[in-house]
Amino acid sequence: MAVRLGRRPTLAGQLLVLQLAIVVIVLVAVAAVSLAQSAATFNRVEGRRVTLLAEQLSSSPALRFGIRNPAPAEMLAPALQTSLAQSGVTSITVANSEGKVIAATNPTLIGSDLTYGDQAGDKRRGWSGELRGDGGTELVAQVPVLSEGRNANGTPDGSLGDHIGTVMVGERAPSVLQRLRGASSYLAIYLGIACVLGLLGSWLLARRIKRQTLGLEPREIAGLAEHREAMLYGLAEGVVALDPHLRVTLVNDVGRRLLDLPSNAVGKSLRELGVEGRLRDVLAGEDEARDAVVVRRGRVLVMNRMSVTKDGRSLGSVTTLRDRTELAQLERELGSFRSSAELLRAQTHEFANQLHTISGLIQIGEYDEVVTYVGALNRYRESLDLTVTRRVHDTTVAALLMAKSSLAAERRVELRVSERTTLLRLDPALSADIATVLGNLVDNAVDAAAQSGTPLSPAWVEVELRQDATSVEIVVRDSGPGVAPELAQEVFAHGFTTKAAAEGERGIGLAMTRLICRRRGGEVAVTNLTEGGAAFVARMSTQRTPEGAR
Structure with a gap:
């Protein structure tokens, strides 16, 4: 039973698919760049905001007093909730000097250990960055709370004292979808326009290449090239093709042997190949005689030249050579x-x-x-x-x-x-x-x-x-x-x-x-x-x- 092969895609179809794939890759790259820019903007802007809020809270006398109070959670809860509502951050957490959470907008965290971003660093130093927790990834700022310094009389002297706790303010990082929505309200429109333009350009390019290839498909072009090679190199006569500037565009083995040309003759002009005299006159069309007789390197050659034109435009010439020495x-x-x-x-x-x-x-x-x-x-x-x-x-x-x-x-x-x-x-x-x-x-x-x-x-x-x-x-x-x-x-x-x-x-x-x-x-x-x-x-x-x- 014969198996019927599916129809091969046309050149226009292949180009359209290829260009569509390129457009999709470009769109994905644009989206990735947009996400990266959105993430960088979020980290820069929100990072400053949460850091500023954490520094304000850590310098608050009420917070210092509440940390030392025997019931810090009850005392600090109203202030933390007020700050949370006013700032719009996701969470505010306060820990004592031992790293135990003593107050938080999330009551379930009270009594647990605070996760520090700088694990090996000094807790007296602030830190900001991303931390991953049970609720997802948050952009946080951790600022130490230091007591007020006092002089020998026991009165405050304006200096900083001992580390008594840490304030951590967190802002939940947006998801990929949220970032795409927030990157630009017109991003979807831009991507849609780019997709339409890419498809239109691909279609026009496919049509142009189709016209330039005379409507031939790749397999047909490959077949013609193979047939041409087989025909040229199977001829007993020499064939030399020149462009309008007298550069060799094609020469088969017989032609190269009869004219004693080098193997890299294609692309070189007659002058570069040392072709002068009557031989050059015949190849260049200055001598338009049929069956022109030329003596070249001990051989008697009979040559016929034909000009090649298309739509009134000269494409060059093709000359056939026959060895008539014998x-x-x-x-x-x-x-x-x-x-x-x-x-x-x-x-x-x-x-x-x-x-x-x-x-x-x-x-x-x-x-x-x-x-x-x-x-x-x-x-x-x-x-x-x-x-x-x-x-x-x-x-x-x-x-x-x-x-x-x-x-x-x-x-x-x-x-x-x-x-x-x-x-x-x-x-x-x-x-x-x-x-x-x-x-x-x-x-x-x-x-x-x-x-x-x-x-x-x-x-x-x-x-x-x-x-x-x-x-x-x-x-x-x-x-x-x-x-x-x-x-x-x-x-x-x-x-x-x-x-x-x-x-x-x-x-x-x-x-x-x-x-x-x-x-x-x-x-x-x-x-x-x-x-x-x-x-x-x-x-x-x-x-x-x-x-x-x-």
Whole structure:
């Protein structure tokens, strides 16, 4: 049998109960303070009154005479009752020097021992305070009765003599209820008003919090927070949220790893985290491109930013990050296959033209011209092969230059190898990286040169390779339009290619080039030639460097 759970209290209900409890506690505290003030006032005022009355009685000659009388109770009773009626105190008690009650407004106390407030003190000294008896607690004043001093002749001299008794005047302390009634005639009204105001304030506070939490209950808010945490930390993509002041309000583990942020990044601004350049532009919204490509600490990141607003008020932004480093590597490898395919297509096109020329010469019977044409083609190929292989001894790089020469020729661009070129056989890994960098730079240079070539000013690209004991330097010059000065410093960080730079688009060709150079402990830069065109210079160390080094 299923057990039906009771409905959980709402957030407004919980707040109302909590505030009501606070109001009750405050009211109890106010009542306690009022009682304490009432008790202090009673002790101060009534204490003075009973003390004054006791001192008046103790100094009365009639009282001194009555204490010494053989029948003190009958003699002192009228005076005590008169004083009791006139003063309004609760009790008046008279005891002799031995502490025996000899007269009292309460006849049942006659003959009993007087209870002294100061048990260890001198009975000749007065005392005031509270005493608890059978009738309850009383505020009492005990004053000694001293005889009159006499001189040698036996006549009174105005001095004090021996202790002959004690007068005790008592005033019953009021109960708690009596004190509450006497504290203030308006106390109940004040407490009622405070209770009503507290309940009203609690209700208004509950409504305000309800609106601020969009009507969600605590368990629903907790569920949303748990779901958000599970979603953010379960995503394969990085997520970074910023407030309007560019402070990090949220970042999941993937985002922190991709951006290389510290574990305490939340709450810090981009400047404090050392985020500058293009990455900051994308996160701050200064670059609003979709699928923006950013190179960060050896990673190729694709980022998308979305502004968050509510009721026309900016709440910040959320940016997603995807790691495309491996994809960029695959694109690079795919580019190599594409380059090979383009090379084969270009060579097929070139051979087809040559075969068509030979076929035409045969058809018109110019057999001697066929022999001459074939010989010229053979000499050109041998000259090209000799020029490259004589200066470039690494077969991978040499083969790449041969392939790029055919592609450049198809686009009416002359690819030249500088006479200062010298490159020995390299380690296979280093050879592959140099081939990748050289291929990217040559492709960009051919694209740029092909756009500006004319019959009077043929397009050209020149490659120069220099090697020493510790590094390899690659210089690629072209006759293109050059690189705009404002892009010369940012072209690699922004991931532009030379072609894309002219069109305002972004790529990752040059970004990957810089990434490879930095991993090899080098760098790449671009300058404009005085005669027109651009020169890309890439340097790489021939020594092994740690993976991921910048």
